[in-house]
Amino acid sequence: MRVHNAHARHFAASADAVGRLVDGLSSADDRLWPRDRWPAMRFDRPLGVGAAGGHGPIRYTIESYVPGRLLRCRFTAPRGVRGTHQYEVEALAGGGAVLRHEMTMDTSGPALLTWPLMFRPLHDALIEDSLDRAAVALGEAPVGAPWSPVVRLLRAAGRMVRARARR
Numbered sequence: 001m002r003v004h005n006a007h008a009r010h011f012a013a014s015a016d017a018v019g020r021l022v023d024g025l026s027s028a029d030d031r032l033w034p035r036d037r038w039p040a041m042r043f044d045r046p047l048g049v050g051a052a053g054g055h056g057p058i059r060y061t062i063e064s065y066v067p068g069r070l071l072r073c074r075f076t077a078p079r080g081v082r083g084t085h086q087y088e089v090e091a092l093a094g095g096g097a098v099l100r101h102e103m104t105m106d107t108s109g110p111a112l113l114t115w116p117l118m119f120r121p122l123h124d125a126l127i128e129d130s131l132d133r134a135a136v137a138l139g140e141a142p143v144g145a146p147w148s149p150v151v152r153l154l155r156a157a158g159r160m161v162r163a164r165a166r167r
Contacts, residue, residue: 001107003083003115005123008100009131013138015091018099019068021134022087026053031137032087034129047071060085080111099134101127118154125151 011018021032026041033041033055043053043062051062060073063084072086083105090098103123107115125147132142147155 001112001115003103003105003107005103005120006100007102007124007127007131008098009134009143010092010096010098011135011138011140012096013140014095015089015097016068017138018097018134019089021099021137022069022071022089023047023067025071025087032130032134034126034133037129038126052076075105078111078114080107080109081115082106082108099131101130121148121150122154 024030025032025047026043027046030041035041039056041053041055043051045051047062047065047067049062049065052059054060054077057078058075059077060075062071063074064070064072064086068089070086070088072084074084075081083103085101085103085105088100088102090100092098111119128143128145132144135142
């Protein structure tokens, strides 16, 4: 199944200010990734082509990095997911910038079910939380959309599975 998933937010801040948020991903001063609510994004080294990492069960390698403008990662896990996800900053002619997160992938095997039933709602909530963090970091108002009942249920189920695994 072919998947294209996109989220974008317009900011009054300059493209350079928005780009600094992308450049800070997975660092000690990461103000973009919502690591207070979701598994942290981590890489085996600073951002750059070839750095490997991910968040939770999602693994990827940086395929393209243009500081302040683009960070594109290629999925390496979970099984059945082939494609990329990226943050991209676009300067607007009238001032301000757009921060976009796009994912393009093909799913097969187990991902034919896990993507639409589990990962998509979680992914959408995570990315919207990320865009809200960007807004706050830039001194703008977050949208603050509440998580759907499906997202709350999936997160509760995940906590129960992790608690059982620790016992």
